[in-house]
Amino acid sequence: MKKVDLHIHTSFSDGIYTPKKILELARKNNVEFIAITDHDTFSGYHEAKKIVADYGLELIPGVEISTSYKNVDVHILAYYPDVKNKELNEMLNNIQLGRFCRAKKILASLNDLNMPLELDRIIELAGENDLIGRPHIARAMIAAGYVQNKNEAFDKYLGDGRKAFHPKPSPSPEKIIKIIKKAGGISVLAHPQTLQNDDLVYDIIGFGIDGLEVYYGKSGFDITKHYEAIALENGLIRTGGTDFHGEGYDKQVFESFVAPDSVLKELKARKKKVNNIFKRIYEKI
Ligand code: AMP
Numbered sequence: 534m535k536k537v538d539l540h541i542h543t544s545f546s547d548g549i550y551t552p553k554k555i556l557e558l559a560r561k562n563n564v565e566f567i568a569i570t571d572h573d574t575f576s577g578y579h580e581a582k583k584i585v586a587d588y589g590l591e592l593i594p595g596v597e598i599s600t601s602y603k604n605v606d607v608h609i610l611a612y613y614p615d616v617k618n619k620e621l622n623e624m625l626n627n628i629q630l631g632r633f634c635r636a637k638k639i640l641a642s643l644n645d646l647n648m649p650l651e652l653d654r655i656i657e658l659a660g661e662n663d664l665i666g667r668p669h670i671a672r673a674m675i676a677a678g679y680v681q682n683k684n685e686a687f688d689k690y691l692g693d694g695r696k697a698f699h700p701k702p703s704p705s706p707e708k709i710i711k712i713i714k715k716a717g718g719i720s721v722l723a724h725p726q727t728l729q730n731d732d733l734v735y736d737i738i739g740f741g742i743d744g745l746e747v748y749y750g751k752s753g754f755d756i757t758k759h760y761e762a763i764a765l766e767n768g769l770i771r772t773g774g775t776d777f778h779g780e781g782y783d784k785q786v787f788e789s790f791v792a793p794d795s796v797l798k799e800l801k802a803r804k805k806k807v808n809n810i811f812k813r814i815y816e817k818i
Pocket residue numbers: 547572599665666667668683684687688692701778
């Protein structure tokens with residue numbers, strides 16, 4: 534069986550490990566096909582692409598895009614898009630800028646709660662890519678001794694609706710699904726259970742999503758079966774990955790995760806279909 538992991542974060546978004554280290558870990562765990570799906574940036578993918586030939590594995594172009602629907606965070610994975618596509622890259626740049634503005638608001642709220650943090654320190658933690666996520670702020674809070682761990686930081690302050698929460702300006706899933714399609718990519722709803730409401734999942738299916746992330750490393754059997762049935766009933770592809778960020782429990786999941794063979798087959802078949810549609814359109818013009 535060929536091991537596949539289609540959901541991995543690097544230090545270019547809010548993961549701990551560099552793309553190089555991710556490739557090393559993937560090889561060590563016998564993963565043969567991976568997608569680096571950083572939040573709202575292709576930078577980690579580009580970095581990995583430069584060196585992937587040395588690791589004997591296949592790297593699938595990907596990104597996890599932050600969207601918002603009915604005040605709920607909806608993460609849309611894009612696989613095989615044209616990574617140079619102008620509209621897609623402009624959209625990612627806008628989201629990154631929104632993240633920066635939101636970080637300043639979160640720091641202001643933490644300051645009001647007597648937990649001052651320096652913006653420069655957060656930027657430093659965010660790494661060379663300057664993409665600021667709540668996990669970077671959580672790490673700074675732990676280092677300052679304000680909280681014991683990441684969970685406490687989210688539960689008390691950073692999580693949705695908590696004391697220092699500020700939403701990031703995010704586009705709608707409908708818009709992002711269209712942009713991914715125009716960029717020749719495949720769109721997949723990441724970890725559908727985090728929406729906590731299947732009505733929203735069905736709305737997103739109605740917007741034309743290609744697949745659901747059914748085999749999620751941190752999901753139990755019942756949730757997996759539930760979304761597997763929804764995917765099959767709606768003619769959607771079923772993808773899978775670990776959502777590896779490098780911390781704590783994540784490592785165990787990353788090492789033990791095995792997705793069924795159908796994942797790669799369905800993704801590649803869908804990409805072929807998209808390529809054929811594009812080819813027919815180009816032949817007409
Ligand atoms: P952001 O993209 O900045 O809105 O932050 C979202 C990221 O924070 C997710 O991708 C996770 O990595 C992490 N995260 C979200 N909620 C929690 C939570 N309750 N506990 C720990 N990490 C979380």
